[in-house]
Amino acid sequence: MATDALRGGIDLGGTKIQAIVANAEHQVLGQARRPTPSEGGPPDVIAAIAEALQEAAQAADVAPDTLSGIGVGAPGAIDDDAGTLARATNLAGWSTAYPLAHELSERFGGATVRLGNDVQVATDAEFTLGAAREFSSLLGVFWGTGVGGGIVLNGQPWLGRGAAGEIGHIPVRHRGLQCPCGRMGCMEAYAGRRAMEARARKAHEDGEKTSLFKIMEEKGRDRLTSGIWARALERGDELAEQLIDDAVDALGSAIAAACNVLDPEAIIIGGGLGVRFGEPYAQRITDAMMPHLFHDDDPPAVRVAELGDLGGALGAALQVKSS
Ligand SMILES: [Zn+2]
Numbered sequence: 001m002a003t004d005a006l007r008g009g010i011d012l013g014g015t016k017i018q019a020i021v022a023n024a025e026h027q028v029l030g031q032a033r034r035p036t037p038s039e040g041g042p043p044d045v046i047a048a049i050a051e052a053l054q055e056a057a058q059a060a061d062v063a064p065d066t067l068s069g070i071g072v073g074a075p076g077a078i079d080d081d082a083g084t085l086a087r088a089t090n091l092a093g094w095s096t097a098y099p100l101a102h103e104l105s106e107r108f109g110g111a112t113v114r115l116g117n118d119v120q121v122a123t124d125a126e127f128t129l130g131a132a133r134e135f136s137s138l139l140g141v142f143w144g145t146g147v148g149g150g151i152v153l154n155g156q157p158w159l160g161r162g163a164a165g166e167i168g169h170i171p172v173r174h175r176g177l178q179c180p181c182g183r184m185g186c187m188e189a190y191a192g193r194r195a196m197e198a199r200a201r202k203a204h205e206d207g208e209k210t211s212l213f214k215i216m217e218e219k220g221r222d223r224l225t226s227g228i229w230a231r232a233l234e235r236g237d238e239l240a241e242q243l244i245d246d247a248v249d250a251l252g253s254a255i256a257a258a259c260n261v262l263d264p265e266a267i268i269i270g271g272g273l274g275v276r277f278g279e280p281y282a283q284r285i286t287d288a289m290m291p292h293l294f295h296d297d298d299p300p301a302v303r304v305a306e307l308g309d310l311g312g313a314l315g316a317a318l319q320v321k322s323s
Contacts, residue, residue: 005023005024006022006023006024006029006060006062006066006067006068007021007022007067007068007069007070007071007320008020008021008022008053008056008057008067008069008070008071008108008111008317008320009021009022009070009071009073009313009314009315009316009317009318010049010052010053010070010071010073010313010316011073011122011310011311011312011313012036012049012072012073012074012075012091013075013090013118013312014036014075014090014091014145015035015036015145016034016036017033017035017036017045017048017052018052018313019031019033019034019049019052019053019055019056020056020310020313020314020317021053021056021057021060021062021067022314026129026314026317026318028310028314029059029060029062030055030056030057030058030059030060030061030062031056031310031313032052032053032055032056032058032059033052034048034049034052034055036048037092038092039092039093040092041092041093041094042085042094042098042100042103043103044092045091045092045094046100046103046104049104050104050107050108053070064108064109065108065109065111066109067108067109067111068111068320069111069113069114069321070108070111070112070113070114070317070320071115071121071315071316071318071319072101072104072113072114072115072116072316073116073117073118073119073121073122073313073315073316074088074100074116074117074118075088075089075090075091075117075118075119076088076089076090077097077162078115078116078162079115080101080115080116082099083099083100083101083102083113083115084097084100084115085100085115086098100115101113101114101115114319115319116315116316116319117159117165118148118312119142119148119149119150119165120150120151120157120315121150121315121316121318121319122140122142122305122307122311122312122315123138123140123150123151123152123165123268123315124150124157124318125307125311125312125314125315126138126140126305126306126307126311126315127140127152127155128315128318129307129314130268130305130306130307130311131266131268131303131304131305131306131307132152132266132268135264135265135266135301136152136154136155137153137154137155137262137264137265137266138151138152138264138266138267138268139167139259139262139266139267139268139300140267140305141167141251141255141267141268141269141270141274142270142271142274142305143191143251143270143271143272143273144192144193144226144271144272144273144274145193145194145272146168146180146188146192146193147167147168147187147188147191147192147254147271148165148166148167148271149165149166149167149168149258150165151164151165151262151264152264153262153264167187167254167255167258168186168187168191168192168254169181169183169186169187169188170186170253170254170257170258171183171184171185171186171187172185172186172187172190172249172250172253172254172257173185173190173250176189176190177189177190177195177199179192179195180192180194180195187250187251187253187254189250190246190247190250191246191248191250191251191254193224193225193226193229193272193273196229196244196247197223197224199243200212200213200224200239200243201213204239208239209238210237210238210239211232211235211237211240212228212229212232212237212239212240215228215231215232216228225272226272226273226275226276226277227276229244229273229276230276230277248284248285249288251285251288252287252288252289252291252292253288253292255289256289256290256291256292256293257292259299259300260293260294260295263300264300265300265301266300266301267300267301267303268303269281269282269285269302269304269305270304270305270307270311271305274304274305275305275308275309279304282302282303282304283302286299286302289302
């Protein structure tokens with residue numbers, strides 16, 4: 001196999017960097033993961049990306065400078081032509097446009113670097129390789145720290161003017177809770193993991209009983225991960241159940257709103273919480289969607305993302321076309 005068929009894929013998230021090396025058939029030959037630096041700025045993040053990709057290349061038994069291209073899926077404002085990333089609010093010190101592509105390319109023997117939105121490339125991966133292979137239009141809903149969305153229409157990603165897919169910020173409640181984005185009543189204010197944690201902390205401080213923070217301590221974590229929510233639900237924790245019920249309702253409303261406008265063939269539910277909770281919650285979200293769906297006699301298929309943790313990195317690598 002010619003090494004020019006090998007490509008790198010980077011899923012750059014707020015908490016972790018996932019790197020893979022894949023071949024032309026999209027098989028993952030090596031992978032590595034690093035925590036995203038929580039301090040510093042773009043040079044620190046780029047150094048961590050490079051380390052993760054070098055480790056993935058090592059695991060794949062290939063020299064890092066033989067990769068034909070590297071794709072990066074990143075949060076924030078991406079200009080793929082200029083090779084810059086800006087306004088990545090989940091990344092420390094990354095506000096103004098920074099030449100991510102150029103700097104990464106220099107570290108990997110001048111490899112072509114393509115940049116894309118993290119959620120859109122994860123949606124593209126499910127479309128091309130995962131749960132939505134049989135469809136030509138879909139809405140990807142990534143339920144995690146926030147709630148991101150990606151759109152494919154007639155087989156093509158729909159980016160709008162660059163900001164399409166922000167399903168987490170569809171308003172689901174008039175004068176509702178404040179969203180981490182600052183607006184009121186967004187779906188993410190009810191369904192995003194960060195927002196749910198803030199609600200849980202407030203309720204806990206106000207004296208409501210919950211095992212959420214005890215489980216967090218037992219697991220030695222400092223935030224309420226998907227696994228902690230799942231454990232609390234298993235234990236029948238009432239506060240966790242109530243907050244998750246709210247999240248499911250908000251997801252159902254926002255997905256129905258998007259379906260009423262776009263009428264996609266399929267909805268793919270991914271993200272840390274979406275994948276962790278799996279099929280039973282995909283069904284619950286469907287049930288919450290149905291009352292708001294205008295054409296409720298022909299609902300879209302609702303499926304759980306198939307590519308799991310590597311979907312983002314696989315989608316990032318897909319941006320590198322065969323030469
Ligand atoms: Zn919002």
